[in-house]
Amino acid sequence: MKIKICGLSRPEDIEAVNLYKPDFIGFVFAESKRKVEISKAEMLKRLLSKDIKTVGVFVNSSVSEINNICERNIIDLIQLHGDEDEEYIKQLKAQVGLPVIKAVRVKSRDEIISADNNSSCDYLLLDTYAKGTFGGTGKAFDYRMIPKIHKPFFLAGGLDVQNVAEALKTDAFCLDVSSGVEDGRVKSKEKIRNFIERIRNNE
DSSP states (O other), X not given: OEEEEEOOOSHHHHHHHHHHOOSEEEEEOSSSTTBOOXXXXXXXXXXSOTTSEEEEEEXXXXXXXHHHHHHTTOOSEEEEOSSOOHHHHHHHHHHHOSOEEEEEEESOHHHHHHHHHHOXXXXXXXXXXXXXXXXXXXXXXXXXXXXXXXXXXXXXSSOOTTTHHHHXXXXXXXXXXXXXXXXXTEEOHHHHHHHHHHHHTTO
16 A cells, blocks of 8 residues: 655755655645645655655646646646536546546545546545535545445545554555644645554554
8 A cells, every 4th residue: 555645845854755765745736724836846846756656636726827837847646626517527637638636525435436427537525525615624424435446545534553454455556645644734744654663564
C-alpha cells in the first residue's frame, strides 16, 4: 500500500520525507492553513527526492491556473477537492495531461459507486464528509461504507498511527495523511517516520 504525506510547506518537511520515502507528497494550493505559494512549492520541489511524486491539491481552481503550475514541473498528479464536474475533468485532462485524483466526501456507498462509474478521473480520494467544507476534517469515516470499486483510491480522513491498522484492512491504493503527522500544525519528523513504518511493516 502506498503512502502520501500531504500539506508540506517547509524545507524541514522535505528533509523528513526524503529520509523516510513516502510514495507521494502533497502541496496544497487551495485556501488552507497549509496553503503554499507557487514559488515556494517550486523551491521545495527542487529539494525533493526524485523518487517521490508530488500531488497538487486544488479547490475549484481554473484550468489555466493548474496548467501554469504543471508547466513549471512542480507537480506530477492533480488532486481536485472541490465541485469540479465531469466536463471540467475532461477539459483539464485534455489540456494538462497529468493523472487526476477526484475527492469524494463520503456520505454513502452509492456516492462512491457513482464517482467510480461516471468520472474520467484516474483515482478517487475518499475523505470524511463535513457540511460546508472542502478540506479534511481530521476525523476518520466508517470504512464499511467503501464498496468494491474499479478505480484505485486514496484513503484520507483522520489517519494517524493509532488507526492506520484499520485503514490497512481496506483495498486502498494509497493512505493519505496530513494532520495525523503534525504537532501544533507543523509536520513532525518523528510522526512521519512512525506512520510510514507502521504501513511498511503492515502494522
